[in-house]
Amino acid sequence: MDTTKPGPSSWTLRVRQLLERRLPMDHLLPDRQPYYVGSWVYVFGVITIAAVGWVVLSGVVLAFMGPQWWHDSRLGRFFNSMHFWSVQLFFIFMVLHLWGQYFMAGWRHGRASTWLIGVVIFGISILTAFTGYLSQQNFDAQYIAINAKDAMNAAGAGAFFNVLNFGQMYGLHVMLLPIGVILLVALHIVMVRMRGVVKPIDAEGAARS
Amino acid sequence: MKTMQTQEEYYSGVRMLRYDLLKELVLAVAGVGIVVLGLSAFLSSPDVAPVTIATWAQNDPVDFETTATNELAGSTTSAAYGNPYNTNGPGQSWGPLAPQKWFGTRIPIDSANEFVIQPLQRAASSNTALSAQLDVWQKASSDQQGKWTAAYSAALATATVKDGQVTVADGDYGPLPVMMSNLLGLAQAGGLDGLLQVNGRFYQTDYTPSLVFMGDGGYLPGLAHQANLTGSQWGMMNETGSYPGQTWLWLYTMWYQVPPFNSSTGFLGINSGNADLGIIILMTLLTAALALVPFIPILRDIPRWIPIHRLIWRAYYSPKVRP
Numbered sequence: 383m384d385t386t387k388p389g390p391s392s393w394t395l396r397v398r399q400l401l402e403r404r405l406p407m408d409h410l411l412p413d414r415q416p417y418y419v420g421s422w423v424y425v426f427g428v429i430t431i432a433a434v435g436w437v438v439l440s441g442v443v444l445a446f447m448g449p450q451w452w453h454d455s456r457l458g459r460f461f462n463s464m465h466f467w468s469v470q471l472f473f474i475f476m477v478l479h480l481w482g483q484y485f486m487a488g489w490r491h492g493r494a495s496t497w498l499i500g501v502v503i504f505g506i507s508i509l510t511a512f513t514g515y516l517s518q519q520n521f522d523a524q525y526i527a528i529n530a531k532d533a534m535n536a537a538g539a540g541a542f543f544n545v546l547n548f549g550q551m552y553g554l555h556v557m558l559l560p561i562g563v564i565l566l567v568a569l570h571i572v573m574v575r576m577r578g579v580v581k582p583i584d585a586e587g588a589a590r591s
Numbered sequence: 592m593k594t595m596q597t598q599e600e601y602y603s604g605v606r607m608l609r610y611d612l613l614k615e616l617v618l619a620v621a622g623v624g625i626v627v628l629g630l631s632a633f634l635s636s637p638d639v640a641p642v643t644i645a646t647w648a649q650n651d652p653v654d655f656e657t658t659a660t661n662e663l664a665g666s667t668t669s670a671a672y673g674n675p676y677n678t679n680g681p682g683q684s685w686g687p688l689a690p691q692k693w694f695g696t697r698i699p700i701d702s703a704n705e706f707v708i709q710p711l712q713r714a715a716s717s718n719t720a721l722s723a724q725l726d727v728w729q730k731a732s733s734d735q736q737g738k739w740t741a742a743y744s745a746a747l748a749t750a751t752v753k754d755g756q757v758t759v760a761d762g763d764y765g766p767l768p769v770m771m772s773n774l775l776g777l778a779q780a781g782g783l784d785g786l787l788q789v790n791g792r793f794y795q796t797d798y799t800p801s802l803v804f805m806g807d808g809g810y811l812p813g814l815a816h817q818a819n820l821t822g823s824q825w826g827m828m829n830e831t832g833s834y835p836g837q838t839w840l841w842l843y844t845m846w847y848q849v850p851p852f853n854s855s856t857g858f859l860g861i862n863s864g865n866a867d868l869g870i871i872i873l874m875t876l877l878t879a880a881l882a883l884v885p886f887i888p889i890l891r892d893i894p895r896w897i898p899i900h901r902l903i904w905r906a907y908y909s910p911k912v913r914p
Contacts, residue, residue: 435620
């Protein structure tokens, strides 16, 4: 028996074979697409990713320099503005992407899980932005916290998710929630690349999954 | 067993064209970056300074004393809130559904003691007059305390302010004028911010006591109203100045503007008193429906009925181009 090669029971081998079968490099980074992909609607997805990139870049700089920086220095204020506007653009693009995918019935032909993860990303992004607004350390953050606590408390979430606790909100905003968004966006993109873009709704109109 | 169709099988017979995804991504990053830099340079971002207890006490001393008096009377929002702060109120519920009670008092707040009595006790260590009046307050019956707070609270409605000091008409207010003037002085000097925030600790990132106390008053919510930030003003979508807020919460905030959520009578037990709970439940259901659109008849069929897809895939539906 050749012990230098992994056996058929090797988990590593199985995972590698699965990835090679389900996600070959020419699917992950294809250089050809169906001719109908030449539509403006596909731009919404890629500009959403681009906006996420700017959100993360500006957020990393803000997190590194610390909470006082964006109030006390002009450069800090500028990076805060970059973070603010890239988040606004991110949501505009993401909503356009969502509506585009809805009217394309993008969940068809086995893509329902891609749609579902997209909605989860939308939800976690809202939570990430919410904790960001609470972490601004300005008057808006104060009032948002005072106002939002009642909804959180009514739902029972306030006992664990205290919007008046800056430390908790800031920690969630700069660490846990962005990790969730980035991992799920990566998974979303991989799922799109694994199956490819969905075909147009045919004359018979099979909008079902 | 049905095996998953490969991309090659899925696209069989479909004309494929060259498409540079990475180039598109790089161009998108550059394009979005130019827009972000432009917006940041020309429009900046909102950063109105936060309100402190000191600025509250300096700018509206009557509201500050009224709030502190009401804390002693137990009539403020926080004093009668319920869980997770205390058990003085029922909290929101819908029929038997009362999630606000599920986890008990996890963030305890004793408004009268935490915001008024304990700070005054600290100040009284170097102030014998205050110490004596605090002693009178604490030895009085709750019935007597109630009469004093009611009388002082009513007198504050016609109080005058001179040099930051509050003057009320003569009356039987017990020790309250001394207690309140000392608390006001402490707050105006910034001492109450420190006492509520630090509270025996050194490092501190939890602003719950200060924000709850300021939320009980009228000053900070009044400023929020002027800035169109309150719930009844679609406030979640606004920021100070003309900046956009969380505009993506438009649907969530819309429910607060319409019946039964803004009505005192309500419908099916949902009204303005438990609107937060009702709207959270509704939004949870709507979000679940959005996630499950691929499986919900009618919702999943609308894209087929409304031919927006014909605009999106114009090339596909054009008889000249279609292979």
